[in-house]
Amino acid sequence: MTTRTPHTASTPPAGQRGFTLIEVVTVLLIMAVITAVAVERMFTQDDAQLGAIAASVRNNLRYARTRSMNSDEVFGVQIISSTTYAVFRDGDTSDRVLMPGEVNNGIITLEAGATFTTAATIISFDEWGRPCSNAAGTTLRTANVTVTISYQGQTESIVVVRNTGFLQ
Numbered sequence: 001m002t003t004r005t006p007h008t009a010s011t012p013p014a015g016q017r018g019f020t021l022i023e024v025v026t027v028l029l030i031m032a033v034i035t036a037v038a039v040e041r042m043f044t045q046d047d048a049q050l051g052a053i054a055a056s057v058r059n060n061l062r063y064a065r066t067r068s069m070n071s072d073e074v075f076g077v078q079i080i081s082s083t084t085y086a087v088f089r090d091g092d093t094s095d096r097v098l099m100p101g102e103v104n105n106g107i108i109t110l111e112a113g114a115t116f117t118t119a120a121t122i123i124s125f126d127e128w129g130r131p132c133s134n135a136a137g138t139t140l141r142t143a144n145v146t147v148t149i150s151y152q153g154q155t156e157s158i159v160v161v162r163n164t165g166f167l168q
Contacts, residue, residue, distance in 0.1 A: 076124030
């Protein structure tokens with residue numbers, strides 16, 4: 001004779017297993033929170049996009065500074081308009097450096113919607129990496145230079161520190 005365990009509320013009948021209503025609702029709530037966060041991040045990339053644009057400009061400034069310190073040429077960056085800039089060499093703004101991926105005669109165009117809020121300017125670097133206000137790299141800057149980029153109503157600034165050329 002076989003004895004069966006009586007069915008109670010705390011022990012399910014043999015062969016019947018599943019999730020309780022509380023467990024199902026908890027999992028659905030967690031999935032809803034994760035989905036809400038993911039959707040928010042997918043559709044609002046403005047901060048990251050502005051950071052990427054500013055990083056590109058910062059890297060080109062850093063490139064010009066490094067090349068000036070490692071060669072006998074003056075390199076610099078010229079902000080041509082509110083949406084374009086170029087890296088130049090040999091103290092001549094018309095002698096543009098063709099950066100990787102650029103095909104427009106060395107003129108780099110910011111991504112659509114991004115603008116420089118800084119007026120057209122020249123930042124060249126002497127052989128010590130110090131920022132200068134002229135293309136020839138002979139007139140040292142007496143104050144920090146701030147390059148401000150605007151995108152989708154947000155701004156980010158790049159500061160070129162006088163006497164050192166350090167980029168903040």
